[in-house]
Amino acid sequence: MNLDPIPQVPTDDPFPLYDVLREEHPMLRVEERDLWVASRYTDVRAMLENPDVWSSAHGVVPSRFKPDKPTIIAMDAPRHTVLRKSVSRAFTPRRIDVLSKRIREIARELIDEFPASGEFDVFHAFTDPLPMYVMAALLGVGREERAMFKRCGDAIVYASDTPPDELHAAQSELTDYLAVVFEERRREPREDLISVLVSDSPEGKALDEEEMLGLCFLLLVAGTETTTSALGNGLLLLDRFRAERDWVAADPARVHAASEEVLRFDPPVHGLSRVASRDTEVHGVPVSEGEWVHMLFAAANRDPRTFENPERFDPARTRNHHVSFGWGVHFCLGANLARMELRIGLQELLARMPNYRVVTDGVERLRSDTNRGFARLPVEI
Numbered sequence: 001m002n003l004d005p006i007p008q009v010p011t012d013d014p015f016p017l018y019d020v021l022r023e024e025h026p027m028l029r030v031e032e033r034d035l036w037v038a039s040r041y042t043d044v045r046a047m048l049e050n051p052d053v054w055s056s057a058h059g060v061v062p063s064r065f066k067p068d069k070p071t072i073i074a075m076d077a078p079r080h081t082v083l084r085k086s087v088s089r090a091f092t093p094r095r096i097d098v099l100s101k102r103i104r105e106i107a108r109e110l111i112d113e114f115p116a117s118g119e120f121d122v123f124h125a126f127t128d129p130l131p132m133y134v135m136a137a138l139l140g141v142g143r144e145e146r147a148m149f150k151r152c153g154d155a156i157v158y159a160s161d162t163p164p165d166e167l168h169a170a171q172s173e174l175t176d177y178l179a180v181v182f183e184e185r186r187r188e189p190r191e192d193l194i195s196v197l198v199s200d201s202p203e204g205k206a207l208d209e210e211e212m213l214g215l216c217f218l219l220l221v222a223g224t225e226t227t228t229s230a231l232g233n234g235l236l237l238l239d240r241f242r243a244e245r246d247w248v249a250a251d252p253a254r255v256h257a258a259s260e261e262v263l264r265f266d267p268p269v270h271g272l273s274r275v276a277s278r279d280t281e282v283h284g285v286p287v288s289e290g291e292w293v294h295m296l297f298a299a300a301n302r303d304p305r306t307f308e309n310p311e312r313f314d315p316a317r318t319r320n321h322h323v324s325f326g327w328g329v330h331f332c333l334g335a336n337l338a339r340m341e342l343r344i345g346l347q348e349l350l351a352r353m354p355n356y357r358v359v360t361d362g363v364e365r366l367r368s369d370t371n372r373g374f375a376r377l378p379v380e381i
């Protein structure tokens with residue numbers, strides 16, 4: 001039996017294999033990929049909490065892809081510490097709170113376009129555009145440029161499905177557009193993320209042009225498709241577990257805990273990798289300097305040593321310290337924003353289509369080594 005979990009990410013149910021790994025092979029060697037896979041919660045947490053030993057600077061995906069622009073997700077201290085501090089200025093809870101009204105408006109505009117009844121693809125109608133439009137609002141992209149932003153953004157986010165010349169054209173178009181926006185915001189700051197980051201403040205220094213571009217591209221890649229997947233996974237789980245859906249729908253406040261449970265039970269990012277920066281060990285297995293270890297978040301989130309009844313989808317779960325946003329110094333900068341989008345999105349969808357049914361045969365998954373996303377999610381209302 002091939003135990004390599006990476007090809008399982010886009011399948012219907014990768015979890016039985018993850019259980020076998022976590023219980024029987026907590027440190028699995030995948031020779032063909034030249035990497036290890038760690039799947040127990042305490043091992044994954046220990047890796048995330050020791051960035052001195054576990055480097056991100058070589059890239060964080062098992063394909064070993066590394067972005068060409070300097071970007072905080074693929075960086076170690078001291079550069080990561082300085083840049084993350086500067087970038088964090090734009091992600092304060094107050095700034096994200098201000099966006100909540102706008103997120104609900106966008107959600108309602110999209111829902112207004114739904115058909116009155118029948119079957120339609122809720123991926124194209126809602127879960128895909130919502131995070132991209134929120135990203136546009138966060139960056140201060142005007143309404144007139146939103147279509148261009150979505151077109152270029154999609155080409156970059158779904159890069160593996162985009163022909164190389166189209167990808168290149170989208171990257172240049174967006175780079176040119178953003179360079180103009182950076183310049184405008186330097187001259188006339190507004191209430192958006194770019195205005196904060198192009199200027200110095202007591203909390204942090206302005207980012208230079210390359211860092212600004214690196215960040216905007218990272219935000220597109222890290223912050224849109226992941227949130228789209230979380231919304232889709234939420235809809236699928238609340239379809240599969242009807243009693244739980246009724247419980248959540250009875251009180252919109254219950255969407256808070258339910259969203260966290262969606263993130264634990266089937267996370268948008270099933271795993272990310274690190275490289276050992278010195279000889280070390282994981283779960284008692286020696287790992288040499290330079291070796292790659294993939295952390296299987298989705299398996300760790302169902303570790304029975306950490307979570308009570310981990311196989312149960314329990315939207316009322318209270319102690320839910322999953323690793324779906326990572327942990328420690330690289331903990332997801334957009335976690336508060338993603339949580340807000342997921343809550344508002346699910347609240348509005350449950351209000352509009354309380355009796356929806358997912359047309360399971362028509363669901364298409366995104367091809368990816370790490371992210372459990374969608375290409376199609378048909379529902380009947």
Ligand code: HEM
Pocket residue numbers: 056060072073074084218219222223224226227230267268269272323324325326327329330331332333334335337338339
């Ligand atoms: C449900 C949606 C999301 C999930 C599951 C998710 C997951 C993650 C994970 C697992 C990491 C840690 C990477 C590592 O340790 O190597 C991360 C980092 C990051 N995320 Fe998210 N993310 C989501 C949404 C967002 C959004 C909406 C944004 C921005 C608006 C965002 C921006 C970032 C950034 C900038 C980092 C890098 C932080 C650093 O390296 O210091 N993410 N995310």
